[in-house]
Amino acid sequence: MTAIVDIKSLRKVYKGGFEALKGVDLQIEEGEILALLGPNGAGKTTLISTICGITDPTSGEVLVAGHNWRKAYRQARGLIGLVPQEINLEGFDRVINSVRFSRGLFGMKPDEAHIEKVLRQLSLWDKKDARIRELSGGMKRRVLIAKALSHEPRVLFLDEPTAGVDVALRKGMWDTVAELKANGVTIILTTHYIEEAEALADRVGVINGGELLLVEDKQRLMERMGRKQLTIELQEKIDSIPASLSEFDLELAPDGRSVTYSYDTRGERTGITKLLAGLSEAGIVLRDLKTSQSSLEDIFVGLVEGGTTPSKEGAA
Ligand SMILES: Nc1ncnc2c1ncn2[C@@H]1O[C@H](COP(=O)(O)OP(=O)(O)O)[C@@H](O)[C@H]1O
Ligand SMILES: [Mg+2]
Structure with missing residues (x-):
């Protein structure tokens, strides 16, 4: 597999001096689902918004399919879709218009067939003419995904797609993510639910205190768990x-x-x-x-609290 997103020594110091990312290196493989697991304040949103060009890094580089996102921002950004953590939709917009608008923002020609495909994929086709404020929370989140997919990105970033979502809806979101992957989209999602990483991810990265502590194949982590x-x-x-x-x-x-x-x-x-x-x-x-x-939870807690991999006596 080849890296579709290559992140090199990414550092972010916020105004005021807080270092939210302490030099993150990460290669995202084409076609994978990578879950970034970390507690609140770990730096997940900072990492994602920096990769997506919404937050300026203090230093470091990101290449998307080989495009340097400083020198070739439009090409790099065009390959990426971002579903932000906060729902930031215009309540009076109609679903389909909102999705069309997002595509336009990327300078893409209108393509009704693509918009329809995306809305159907997210089970929103029968809501296409509804006003966003009439939708349930789960549907709003799917509208955000539809908007993020409107310009045909190859990589989709989902920032805490199921935070505060009830269990039934969470499972629905997992199905959606699995389907997107089946359609060839590379997916990076952040979560603080270990269960979610277990259910969805091909690889799991653990982030805490602005550092990526581990990135490992989920299966291997599960073997450790077992x-x-x-x-x-x-x-x-x-x-x-x-x-x-x-x-x-x-x-x-x-x-x-x-x-x-x-x-x-x-x-x-x-x-x-x-x-x-x-x-x-x-x-x-x-x-x-x-x-x-030892469970993924132990591994996670051990990493986050101790800063080291829990050893044999980790769960004694
Ligand atoms: N605009 C900002 N200015 C200063 N500090 C920030 C800003 N945004 C986030 N932070 C701080 O950076 C750290 C990481 O935040 P964030 O990336 O949102 O974490 P997560 O998404 O993992 O919860 C937190 O300590 C947070 O308070
Ligand atoms: Mg966050």
């Missing part, structure tokens, strides 16, 4: 793990009084029975057992 740890407290301290137990990759605590075994919860066998038998054969007596599981 891991559990069994901590075995020992009756007597040991100095090393017996060679006969090497296949279990045990980790010995520094005090020698416990060992930790990591296993995949989705595997058919956990290997625990075999491990316990092996310990007994090695003459090791157990005092207690504890299990813990």
Whole structure:
């Protein structure tokens, strides 16, 4: 895959001196859904609006399909659609006019077939002549998406598309996003719902305090999630793990009084029975057992609070 958006060392210091982005590097792959996960104030909106050219960066570069967005702003910006966090629609406008207007802003020739396609795709065709103020919150958000797609962008940025949206509507929005992806649109969305990242994303980026702490394939993150740890407290301290137990990759605590075994919860066998038998054969007596599981939430909380990846004992 090739990067459709290439973000290099993006920094933003707001007037007053607050550093909201501390040098973000990120490559967005064509066709993917990337979820940027972070708590309130992490810098998600700043990052997205800087990439989209709405906020000026203090330093750094963005290339969209190879176009430098300083030197070739129109080409770069034309490839991007942005659905802002706040709903900022003119209540008296009619849905279809509002979408046509957005297309015009990008200097695109009118194309009724495209407008119809977008409105149908977002289940708004039967509302095309309604005034925006007559629509429900979920529909208004879909109008924002329609406007953002009006000029046929290749990359769509959605800033917290489901913040404050009820659970049923959230699922509807997820379906919409999945359909857009199926239609070939690259999607970057921000969210503070871990569940949303889990449901939708191909890759997940974690942002906090203006820094991108991690960008990883969701599947790999899920595999980490699927891991559990069994901590075995020992009756007597040991100095090393017996060679006969090497296949279990045990980790010995520094005090020698416990060992930790990591296993995949989705595997058919956990290997625990075999491990316990092996310990007994090695003459090791157990005092207690504890299990813990790392989840995306743990990984996220660990990153956001500690600034480091939670290790084996992260969820103990
Ligand atoms: N125009 C601004 N001037 C000064 N500080 C700002 C401005 N906009 C945002 N910030 C600050 O930058 C940080 C990141 O904000 P934002 O990007 O909106 O975060 P998020 O979208 O992740 O909630 C916050 O601490 C916020 O208060
Ligand atoms: Mg925000």
